[in-house]
Amino acid sequence: MNRLRSLDIKFIKGVGPTRADLLEKQLGIRSYYDLLHHFPSSYLDRSQIYRIADLSGDMPSIQLKGRFISFATHGEGAKSRLVGVFSDGSGTIEVVWFQRIKAIRQAINPGAEYIIFGKPTEFNRRWSMIHPEVDTTSATTAAQGLRGVYPLTEQLRNRGISSRTLFTWIQSVLNSTPKLSESLPQPVIDHYRLMPLRDALCAIHNPKDVAQLQRAKLRLKFEELFYLQLNILRTTRTRNARLNGFRFPRIGTFFNSFYQNCLPFELTGAQKRVIKEIRADMGTGRQMNRLLQGDVGSGKTLVALLCMLIAIDNNTQACLMAPTEILATQHFETISQLAAPIGINVKLLTGSTRKKQRDIIHSQLTDGSLHILIGTHAVIEDNVQFRNLGFVVIDEQHRFGVAQRARLWKKNLTPPHVLVMTATPIPRTLAMTVYGDLDVSVIDELPPGRKPVETMLRYDQQRLQVYQGIGRQLKAGRQVYIVYPLIEESEKSDLKSLEEGYELIRETFPQYRVAYVHGRMKPAEKDYQMSLFASHQADILVATTVIEVGVNVPNATTMVIENAERFGLSQLHQLRGRVGRGGEQSFCILMTKHAIAKETRRRLEIMTSTSDGFVVAEADLKMRGPGDIEGTMQSGIPFDLHIANLATDGQIVQLAREAAGSLLDEDPEMSAPVNAMLRPTLAAIFNKHVDWSRIS
Numbered sequence: 001m002n003r004l005r006s007l008d009i010k011f012i013k014g015v016g017p018t019r020a021d022l023l024e025k026q027l028g029i030r031s032y033y034d035l036l037h038h039f040p041s042s043y044l045d046r047s048q049i050y051r052i053a054d055l056s057g058d059m060p061s062i063q064l065k066g067r068f069i070s071f072a073t074h075g076e077g078a079k080s081r082l083v084g085v086f087s088d089g090s091g092t093i094e095v096v097w098f099q100r101i102k103a104i105r106q107a108i109n110p111g112a113e114y115i116i117f118g119k120p121t122e123f124n125r126r127w128s129m130i131h132p133e134v135d136t137t138s139a140t141t142a143a144q145g146l147r148g149v150y151p152l153t154e155q156l157r158n159r160g161i162s163s164r165t166l167f168t169w170i171q172s173v174l175n176s177t178p179k180l181s182e183s184l185p186q187p188v189i190d191h192y193r194l195m196p197l198r199d200a201l202c203a204i205h206n207p208k209d210v211a212q213l214q215r216a217k218l219r220l221k222f223e224e225l226f227y228l229q230l231n232i233l234r235t236t237r238t239r240n241a242r243l244n245g246f247r248f249p250r251i252g253t254f255f256n257s258f259y260q261n262c263l264p265f266e267l268t269g270a271q272k273r274v275i276k277e278i279r280a281d282m283g284t285g286r287q288m289n290r291l292l293q294g295d296v297g298s299g300k301t302l303v304a305l306l307c308m309l310i311a312i313d314n315n316t317q318a319c320l321m322a323p324t325e326i327l328a329t330q331h332f333e334t335i336s337q338l339a340a341p342i343g344i345n346v347k348l349l350t351g352s353t354r355k356k357q358r359d360i361i362h363s364q365l366t367d368g369s370l371h372i373l374i375g376t377h378a379v380i381e382d383n384v385q386f387r388n389l390g391f392v393v394i395d396e397q398h399r400f401g402v403a404q405r406a407r408l409w410k411k412n413l414t415p416p417h418v419l420v421m422t423a424t425p426i427p428r429t430l431a432m433t434v435y436g437d438l439d440v441s442v443i444d445e446l447p448p449g450r451k452p453v454e455t456m457l458r459y460d461q462q463r464l465q466v467y468q469g470i471g472r473q474l475k476a477g478r479q480v481y482i483v484y485p486l487i488e489e490s491e492k493s494d495l496k497s498l499e500e501g502y503e504l505i506r507e508t509f510p511q512y513r514v515a516y517v518h519g520r521m522k523p524a525e526k527d528y529q530m531s532l533f534a535s536h537q538a539d540i541l542v543a544t545t546v547i548e549v550g551v552n553v554p555n556a557t558t559m560v561i562e563n564a565e566r567f568g569l570s571q572l573h574q575l576r577g578r579v580g581r582g583g584e585q586s587f588c589i590l591m592t593k594h595a596i597a598k599e600t601r602r603r604l605e606i607m608t609s610t611s612d613g614f615v616v617a618e619a620d621l622k623m624r625g626p627g628d629i630e631g632t633m634q635s636g637i638p639f640d641l642h643i644a645n646l647a648t649d650g651q652i653v654q655l656a657r658e659a660a661g662s663l664l665d666e667d668p669e670m671s672a673p674v675n676a677m678l679r680p681t682l683a684a685i686f687n688k689h690v691d692w693s694r695i696s
């Protein structure tokens with residue numbers, strides 16, 4: 001297979017150097033390999049023959065079998081056309097040519113049987129077909145089944161390269177390479193019952209039927225994902241082998257007494273499962289790097305605390321890092337309250353911690369009497385030194401870069417275990433790829449008794465009604481968020497509408513206090529405004545998406561999102577998660593102009609129809625593709641996959657992951673003779689295709 005990467009397409013009959021250059025420029029096709037992997041975007045159905053009597057409305061190109069019963073030429077010169085009447089016994093259809101009239105008239109033998117292939121159209125109850133492909137019935141056997149239709153560019157078309165031309169070249173490459181060496185190890189092919197490579201390539205371009213096409217696609221997608229996973233796992237395992245971590249063999253008094261006496265509620269099944277997964281990891285002696293995904297409100301904090309207690313039981317310290325001062329403070333309050341009865345020492349370190357307090361923290365950290373340090377990125381400053389840091393929790397991971405994470409690892413000789421928590425639900429299969437270096441745990445269950453947030457789509461014309469609803473909530477003593485989009489490209493006009501919105505709200509609700517936050521404010525001002533809202537000194541918060549991350553104000557029951565159509569689904573879901581945190585019924589109102597595209601409307605209706613973050617994330621992924629999903633950017637995964645689709649081929653991702661994993665278990669160096677193709681193929685794929693611009 002790898003040999004095909006070095007064969008130049010200019011040697012294919014009918015291609016030549018000029019067209020080869022053109023193909024390279026236009027489609028990136030240079031080698032035989034590239035050409036064979038230029039997969040069809042759709043197929044023409046040559047597997048069945050239709051009856052003219054059965055033709056109906058909007059049909060794709062189809063085949064008819066019959067005879068030409070008459071010909072007539074209409075018009076003069078450049079405007080002339082040839083019309084043949086074609087009959088198959090069930091009816092007739094007019095076949096029309098505007099070019100090469102003479103040649104066609106001569107070539108067709110009246111009375112002989114032909115198969116014509118084209119798109120039938122109906123006009124005035126008469127069927128016609130323009131410029132069909134015409135073959136004698138004996139000649140067509142070669143091109144039976146479904147025939148590939150290829151993505152092309154205008155330039156290529158202008159230079160006379162059609163889909164059919166590409167098809168012919170591909171067929172001739174396939175014919176000239178009767179023996180293709182397999183690109184997957186035979187045991188893998190056998191185990192997953194995959195189609196052999198050559199069969200798959202033949203079938204993807206010219207499948208006999210839909211079933212065969214499916215099998216070919218499966219094989220080729222599997223192969224692509226297999227190499228992707230192999231590459232990821234290879235890197236991860238090398239790193240894991242290098243990094244020895246703490247082994248936490250025991251569960252001790254802190255954990256047990258907390259679990260028995262202080263647990264504020266029964267853990268959900270998902271919380272229990274995840275804690276088990278994390279415990280198992282911490283017992284292996286390998287450094288843990290785990291991503292904990294859980295929808296907003298799923299109870300990640302408690303999981304984090306319990307895991308930190310295990311670390312403390314094993315004579316180490318724990319640290320929790322949050323992206324903002326408010327979040328860090330909230331975590332500090334929750335955790336110190338929960339852990340106080342069992343004598344755990346918890347301290348908060350942020351940019352605004354006073355010198356005196358800082359000194360206390362520093363000395364308690366080094367003498368080991370401080371068990372848990374919670375803070376912002378202040379905790380990664382170099383002068384923060386632990387006696388023995390064993391466990392690190394990073395909340396809302398996408399606000400921290402990989403480099404920042406690494407600084408925490410380096411605080412110890414033995415790198416601490418790392419738990420990254422995020423509420424941005426990424427479909428599991430994507431996470432396996434995107435966060436290749438992290439294991440993934442998922443809390444897929446909310447604590448009992450939550451009332452799902454009621455989500456509504458409202459138009460500008462209904463604003464009055466919406467404001468009345470807000471008024472009722474405020475009157476009942478609840479708080480309200482009003483969120484505006486702010487994106488850099490349209491910053492000026494966005495800020496203007498934010499300001500106008502703020503004024504409008506103040507005028508509409510003069511008796512209430514309104515806080516106001518946007519990302520361009522100084523951090524101190526921002527924190528001040530947010531804290532007004534958090535402490536209920538403000539009833540309404542008008543804001544941009546700065547509030548997206550983690551803020552917990554259980555008394556806030558209403559979230560109004562202006563210009564909702566400009567947000568991604570995952571982002572809307574994040575915002576919605578800010579409400580519904582208390583016992584009250586909460587509301588999320590998506591405001592849009594009346595005139596939104598159907599597609600947009602459909603997207604927003606996903607929000608009104610489900611409160612499941614994973615469903616939202618899957619839908620988002622399917623609509624936008626993985627490149628746009630938060631978190632994928634820093635992953636370094638090349639998303640220019642040829643045939644597999646991370647959004648829709650989740651199951652195949654899983655199989656490929658499993659296959660790559662067990663292969664590396666058995667043959668970590670990939671040196672067994674059956675695996676001989678792996679290293680060169682990995683090199684060919686990843687040295688060439690990694691898009692470094694995507695790696696941060």
Ligand code: ADP
Nearest residue numbers: 265266267268295296297298299300301302447
């Ligand atoms: P998130 O996953 O969004 O960080 P939190 O950890 O803030 O969620 O938890 C959300 C709320 O749910 C908190 O008020 C917490 O006390 C509560 N909670 C957590 N676990 C449970 C549980 N098992 N049963 C009931 N309530 C829970």
Ligand code: MG
Nearest residue numbers: 300301395550
């Ligand atoms: Mg949280």
